[in-house]
Amino acid sequence: MRSKTRPFTRRAVLATTLGATLAGRAIHGAVAQTDPLPSWNDGSPKQSITDFVARVTTPGGTEFVPVEQRIAVFDNDGTLWCEHPMYVQLAFVLDRVKDLAPLHPDWKTKQPFQAVLEGDMRALAASGEKGLMELMAATHAGMTTDEFAKIVSAWLATARDPRFKRPHTELVYRPMLELLAYLRANGFKTFIVSGGGIEFMRPWSEPIYGIPPEQVVGSSIKTRFEMRDGRPILFRLPELNFIDDKAGKPIGINQHIGRYPIAAFGNSDGDLEMLQWTTMTGGLRFGLIVHHTDAEREYAYDRDTHFGRLDKALDAAAINKWTVVSMKSDWKRIFAFQ
């Protein structure tokens, strides 16, 4: 190694719809002229975020972190967008089965497809993990990567959340969008690290979150390279490649990012190991849990729910001094349309 090589420096100014308002601001610890987190109520969680950012970005400070090491990882479902009454990707699966049903007449009497077509959630649940994998294979495999991206985009353009009657991409949390932009304005590189499908998120992560495809980590199925009509394609196979959940999250982070994040944001037990990996491996680190406490504006759930259970991670938050955000009391508004 050439020890005289200068430290590698990088400055990334990201302008998104949201971030543009922050773009004029200095990167390093300047006093903000306007509140960078206007949807956050003043209080301990907001203070903990701005304190952390000030400490790691103040040049010459003992806790200064060089810009290339400012890696922040975000869970997606329940942390950046709404995961109730079911994961958005599951809603996609169910709709997709209905769309494809005319091509598969046998599905009418074949589980787990019959359960989906009849809206029988109990029978669907009874089909278990095996049933889910069959549904994933039928809806996520058997096409090229480009074709799948188009299917996802077309579905998102028309699908509506059953309660709010809005596109799922409008059910993203405004305070978290502000947080993403605030971190990026302070030199952070923001990544999604989600149990959801990596190829399900990439078609929209950049316009919605300002997170480019190469900064999305998620679960995946295997693909096969082949030449088709003289053109190279990747064909999606009905075979699991990687599950980016629980202990899989640190593995996915190491595989894709290759260095420790210094800040992690989650909302459920699926994020426990990611929060541990981020905050318990040395130096000043930041962990945050979004606690769903607002049944009126969104949902209230934690220890006893199917999607996004928050139990062990809530206990661990107290021990590890992770910031716990109450959506009800800490967020002025949840969605942009509210």
Next chain:
Amino acid sequence: MRSKTRPFTRRAVLATTLGATLAGRAIHGAVAQTDPLPSWNDGSPKQSITDFVARVTTPGGTEFVPVEQRIAVFDNDGTLWCEHPMYVQLAFVLDRVKDLAPLHPDWKTKQPFQAVLEGDMRALAASGEKGLMELMAATHAGMTTDEFAKIVSAWLATARDPRFKRPHTELVYRPMLELLAYLRANGFKTFIVSGGGIEFMRPWSEPIYGIPPEQVVGSSIKTRFEMRDGRPILFRLPELNFIDDKAGKPIGINQHIGRYPIAAFGNSDGDLEMLQWTTMTGGLRFGLIVHHTDAEREYAYDRDTHFGRLDKALDAAAINKWTVVSMKSDWKRIFAFQ
């Protein structure tokens, strides 16, 4: 999807030892005041590079590519650094076996270890893929990810190339370092996509190439997350995860980057599918092959060699109009020390 979202824009200014000289230059197609590729002889390959960059970076041009889509992928062995007389990672494996031998007295009479300890390259080759996997397991697994990174860094600090008697990190191609910096100065994000080990490259890719760990794609073994003495670790397992070579390269690119590169750089048949994936999927794209033609300053090999065979990809270059660089005639100098 919110169609009114502004296009995502990003500007990354990377300053490395090399890149610093380029940092003052405008990002978009400005006339260079000094030659950005001083180690390249004038001629068709150099011209093809600067023409391509001018075309994709000229605002308003029909071939303009937004900065976030300027993805360039580089093979490592034989493309960015010397791969003869053997892959550097193989030299690491052989040295590591010798270092570990005192802990394993049985290796003296057990293949493929015996072959390594006795320097019997014929017996080593005879052990085949199975033998290689045993060596990989013995040298690359059984420690944490942090421990492995330290082992690699310590080895690179002392290992010397047998012919040039220099650290392997000095056997990087100066013209390619200039090319990396030139592309980055023009808004490109540069990635390594190598058949080599992802964790073998990451400890030094940033100081040597200016390529951060999150932009390194490579082969990998599986890891397991666990808590050890109250601290989370990833333990490296003797189990293959992914081979990022040949048809694996487009798969690795899709998995890690999630969009098409617009430029690809390789030197062997292992890069054929990456070059196809990059250049045959629409729009103005750029493919380049480094042809090892200089036995005096480096090595001369192509169709008949064990490391870095260039045969099918050389034929494909003519058909697909990929730029073929002759190291002998197109590069003024190869290594910085020459």
